[in-house]
Amino acid sequence: xxxxxxxxxxxxxxxxxxxxxxxxxxxxxxxxxxxxxxxxxxxxxxxxxxxxxxxxxxxxxxxxxxxxxxxxxxxxxxxxxxxxxxxxxxxxxxxxxxxxxxxxxxxxxxxxxxxxxxxxxxxxxxxxxxxxxxxxxxxxxxxxxxxxxxxxxxxxxxxxxxxxxxxxxxxx
Amino acid sequence: xxxxxxxxxxxxxxxxxxxxxxxxxxxxxxxxxxxxxxxxxxxxxxxxxxxxxxxxxxxxxxxxxxxxxxxxxxxxxxxxxxxxxxxxxxxxxxxxxxxxxxxxxxxxxxxxxxxxxxxxxxxxxxxxxxxxxxxxxxxxxxxxxxxxxxxxxxxxxxxxxxxxxxxxxxxxxxxxxxxxxxxxxxxxxxxxxxxxxxxxxxxxxxxxxxxxxxxxxxxxxxxxxxxxxxxxxxxxxxxxxxxxxxxxxxxxxxxxxxxxxxxxxxxxxxxxxxxxxxxxx
Amino acid sequence: xxxxxxxxxxxxxxxxxxxxxxxxxxxxxxxxxxxxxxxxxxxxxxxxxxxxxxxxxxxxxxxxxxxxxxxxxxxxxxxxxxxxxxxxxxxxxxxxxxxxxxxxxxxxxxxxxxxxxxxxxxxxxxxxxxxxxxxxxxxxxxxxxxxxxxxxxxxxxxxxxxxxxxxxxxxxxxxxxxxxxxxxxxxxxxxxxxxxxxxxxxxxxxxxxxxxxxxxxxxxxxxxxxxxxxxxxxxxxxxxxxxxxxxxxxxxxxxxxxxxxxxxxxxxxxxxxxxxxxxxxxxxxxxxxxxxxxxxxxxxxxxxxxxxxxxxxxxxxxxxxxxxxxxxxxxxxxxxxxxxxxxxxxxxxxxxxxxxxxxxxxxxxxxxxxxxxxxxxxxxxxxxxxxxxxxxxxxxxxxxxxxxxxxxxxxxxxxxxxxxxxxxxxxxxxxxxxxxx
Numbered sequence: 001x002x003x004x005x006x007x008x009x010x011x012x013x014x015x016x017x018x019x020x021x022x023x024x025x026x027x028x029x030x031x032x033x034x035x036x037x038x039x040x041x042x043x044x045x046x047x048x049x050x051x052x053x054x055x056x057x058x059x060x061x062x063x064x065x066x067x068x069x070x071x072x073x074x075x076x077x078x079x080x081x082x083x084x085x086x087x088x089x090x091x092x093x094x095x096x097x098x099x100x101x102x103x104x105x106x107x108x109x110x111x112x113x114x115x116x117x118x119x120x121x122x123x124x125x126x127x128x129x130x131x132x133x134x135x136x137x138x139x140x141x142x143x144x145x146x147x148x149x150x151x152x153x154x155x156x157x158x159x160x161x162x163x164x165x166x167x168x169x170x171x172x
Numbered sequence: 173x174x175x176x177x178x179x180x181x182x183x184x185x186x187x188x189x190x191x192x193x194x195x196x197x198x199x200x201x202x203x204x205x206x207x208x209x210x211x212x213x214x215x216x217x218x219x220x221x222x223x224x225x226x227x228x229x230x231x232x233x234x235x236x237x238x239x240x241x242x243x244x245x246x247x248x249x250x251x252x253x254x255x256x257x258x259x260x261x262x263x264x265x266x267x268x269x270x271x272x273x274x275x276x277x278x279x280x281x282x283x284x285x286x287x288x289x290x291x292x293x294x295x296x297x298x299x300x301x302x303x304x305x306x307x308x309x310x311x312x313x314x315x316x317x318x319x320x321x322x323x324x325x326x327x328x329x330x331x332x333x334x335x336x337x338x339x340x341x342x343x344x345x346x347x348x349x350x351x352x353x354x355x356x357x358x359x360x361x362x363x364x365x366x367x368x369x370x371x372x373x374x375x376x377x378x379x380x381x382x383x384x385x386x387x388x389x390x391x392x393x394x395x396x397x398x399x400x401x402x403x404x405x406x407x408x409x410x411x412x413x414x415x416x417x418x419x420x421x422x423x424x425x426x427x428x429x430x431x432x433x434x435x436x437x438x439x440x441x442x443x444x445x446x447x448x449x450x451x452x453x
Numbered sequence: 454x455x456x457x458x459x460x461x462x463x464x465x466x467x468x469x470x471x472x473x474x475x476x477x478x479x480x481x482x483x484x485x486x487x488x489x490x491x492x493x494x495x496x497x498x499x500x501x502x503x504x505x506x507x508x509x510x511x512x513x514x515x516x517x518x519x520x521x522x523x524x525x526x527x528x529x530x531x532x533x534x535x536x537x538x539x540x541x542x543x544x545x546x547x548x549x550x551x552x553x554x555x556x557x558x559x560x561x562x563x564x565x566x567x568x569x570x571x572x573x574x575x576x577x578x579x580x581x582x583x584x585x586x587x588x589x590x591x592x593x594x595x596x597x598x599x600x601x602x603x604x605x606x607x608x609x610x611x612x613x614x615x616x617x618x619x620x621x622x623x624x625x626x627x628x629x630x631x632x633x634x635x636x637x638x639x640x641x642x643x644x645x646x647x648x649x650x651x652x653x654x655x656x657x658x659x660x661x662x663x664x665x666x667x668x669x670x671x672x673x674x675x676x677x678x679x680x681x682x683x684x685x686x687x688x689x690x691x692x693x694x695x696x697x698x699x700x701x702x703x704x705x706x707x708x709x710x711x712x713x714x715x716x717x718x719x720x721x722x723x724x725x726x727x728x729x730x731x732x733x734x735x736x737x738x739x740x741x742x743x744x745x746x747x748x749x750x751x752x753x754x755x756x757x758x759x760x761x762x763x764x765x766x767x768x769x770x771x772x773x774x775x776x777x778x779x780x781x782x783x784x785x786x787x788x789x790x791x792x793x794x795x796x797x798x799x800x801x802x803x804x805x806x807x808x809x810x811x812x813x814x815x816x817x818x819x820x821x822x823x824x825x826x827x828x829x830x831x832x833x834x835x836x837x838x839x840x841x842x843x844x845x846x847x848x849x850x851x852x853x854x855x856x857x858x859x860x861x862x863x864x865x866x867x868x869x870x871x872x873x874x875x876x877x878x879x880x881x882x883x884x885x886x887x888x889x890x
Contacts, residue, residue, distance in 0.1 A: 211713050244535070320725075323721060324724035328721070416534075418541040421541075422712055423712065423713065426708065426709075430708055433701060433704055434705070437701040437702055443694050444694045444695055444698045447691060448694075451691070453492050453493075
């Protein structure tokens with residue numbers, strides 16, 4: 001190597017140079033990787049407003065929100081009762097029904113309609129728990145959208161939303 | 173691109189646009205000290221806020237800025253950035269500004285065209301629906317979109333400031349057409365309109381826009397005296413920000429990168445001398 | 454010089470791989486143990502710098518293509534600048550990287566000209582380099598159209614219209630290039646596709662270029678072939694570390710453009726969306742095309758102007774057979790050195806002329822007399838004089854000079870001058886006492 005020292009003993013200057021080079025390479029790589037993350041205009045909260053008078057008792061409407069299906073369901077009193085009754089039953093992702101709705105608005109259930117297993121859209125009315133059933137791999141959700149049976153690990157997600165009035169919600 | 177525009181409108185636009193005319197001899201732009209000038213320059217949020225007010229109250233009546241979104245106003249380096257609201261979509265000031273405007277949308281139930289209040293995610297609202305409408309309202313001239321204006325003109329912010337503050341009475345002997353105004357900083361060649369000494373053709377050209385700024389036209393909330401000079405400086409700074417909102421970030425990153433490269437070059441040079449120490453070359 | 458491979462696989466895995474695909478051996482022989490002349494100066498670092506530029510353009514380009522929308526070109530570029538994470542950085546790196554690529558390639562080419570790197574046995578190496586240069590120009594031209602600004606559009610109009618000058622088939626070719634009656638979306642679409650393709654072809658020709666180089670070995674400032682092991686050093690670490698240092702200095706220049714004057718080498722008109730009905734006051738190509746633009750406009754006839762422009766590039770291809778000198782390096786050809794310096798000046802003047810209005814006066818506002826459609830005191834005449842010198846350098850000077858010049862004595866070998874002044878202690882570095890030029 002032209003160096004008259006032991007070639008196995010790298011000199012400080014070479015180590016420093018290579019360390020600085022490595023640090024620079026990592027710092028340079030980061031923007032090139034991060035650019036594939038969602039860009040600012042995608043992230044700009046796309047929120048949807050929805051008029052609840054459109055949803056009759058016991059009916060469900062599916063909207064598109066942030067590229068995914070969104071369920072807005074007007075639950076019957078029977079559905080609400082069944083959900084609350086199961087609050088303390090053992091389940092994979094325990095959650096009280098009251099925590100999944102807004103206070104005083106228990107009849108309104110807003111869920112992201114994407115099965116937490118691998119993302120298929122569950123249909124209402126199938127399954128053993130009176131709620132949703134995912135046909136892809138057989139996940140059963142109850143009337144609160146909680147996973148009760150099947151491979152899905154988590155309850156159907158509740159997005160961020162607020163009531164602008166008794167009949168209008170803003171989601172996102 | 174086949175256009176149904178009348179040729180007259182195109183020619184009128186050409187005459188008044190200036191950009192398409194043979195390169196004339198406008199005055200060189202005035203020199204201004206901007207806060208964002210130089211390798212360590214930064215936008216001044218106070219100036220950007222005043223500039224935004226001028227844009228909003230004066231310019232936006234005719235000029236679109238369709239590449240800028242309301243949320244950009246709350247971005248880092250922008251006029252209404254608040255460190256408490258890193259996500260500009262949460263910034264209450266930005267949301268309030270957006271709500272003042274209405275944007276076209278489609279009713280998801282009926283499919284009808286409706287108007288709804290803008291949100292931070294929406295782009296700035298254009299004053300005209302399309303180019304034809306803009307020309308019709310402005311005597312055939314098209315007020316250019318301002319999103320990139322500060323980068324799209326030779327001389328950049330200096331040129332814009334000079335133009336805004338440079339309007340003067342046309343010298344006697346200059347034939348000024350209807351709807352045109354003389355400005356010595358505007359690109360153009362006035363030889364054809366000058367009846368005086370051909371060795372002294374006045375500098376500049378014609379612009380379809382009348383002098384847009386007047387003393388006290390916009391009242392500044394921070395109490396800054398609202399002179400034409402101040403309005404021009406502030407709105408120009410705002411236009412520069414609109415054209416390049418990432419300038420602050422660019423210069424700050426550049427400083428760090430340069431330091432790194434100087435250090436790295438030093439280390440590489442030392443390694444080079446060490447490797448080659450005993451070899452003649 | 455390609456010699457016997459000295460690679461010794463050390464681990465079991467290395468031996469296994471070496472027996473099946475000796476790629477590590479290839480890498481070792483080409484870039485580690487490869488014998489490199491010891492007297493290479495900094496002009497020789499630009500090959501490595503060019504590889505860095507190519508890699509940078511490829512990576513930033515592929516990333517930009519993830520976000521670019523050819524159907525909404527201008528706005529998608531602005532979206533990259535404003536909304537894509539670090540999009541502004543990647544865009545400015547790509548745009549300024551193209552200019553850096555050309556700065557490096559012109560220095561690399563002038564080096565080759567001066568030191569006779571195009572002479573036998575390196576003719577194919579030189580020709581491959583010319584092919585790379587042509588591909589670079591095509592790539593850069595198409596790339597500049599993609600943002601679809603005023604200069605993008607009208608530059609494409611001017612250059613595609615040049616093909617209309619070809620007799621008989623010209624207009625048909627132009628329509629075929631356009632995919633329509635004018636430069637429009639169809640043209641932009643195909644330019645995007647080809648702009649993505651061509652750099653990979655450049656990479657392929659670069660591999661051939663390096664292969665051709667390694668067969669005959671590097672030239673060196675004396676132009677004398679390495680005669681013994683004393684003349685060379687292994688590529689790693691000697692050339693590697695020198696190339697690395699040169700690259701970091703180059704990166705400082707690159708960074709100063711990207712971060713502090715990113716639009717300096719561009720044109721403000723390109724921030725105006727393309728408008729077929731409005732022609733910019735002053736259509737200019739990017740700076741690296743200006744000399745050829747000047748040559749094009751120097752000739753009053755459209756077809757002859759096109760031929761002159763392409764002829765200027767053809768001279769480069771013919772160069773190995775035009776120069777009759779037996780001496781390689783202009784270090785030892787003082788007359789040729791003089792003509793070369795004037796040649797470089799002529800190229801720079803052509804570049805300046807390309808950026809001016811042809812009829813503008815060069816000196817003040819003086820008006821002299823009119824000759825072939827233009828006043829003598831105009832940029833078009835300055836272009837004509839410089840272009841005449843450009844062609845004369847290749848077609849007259851180089852062929853004749855080799856027959857009549859009196860070169861200086863060429864050293865016997867690379868190391869001989871160095872060993873005649875050996876290092877008195879190993880710690881002393883000995884500067885090469887050979888005549889520097």
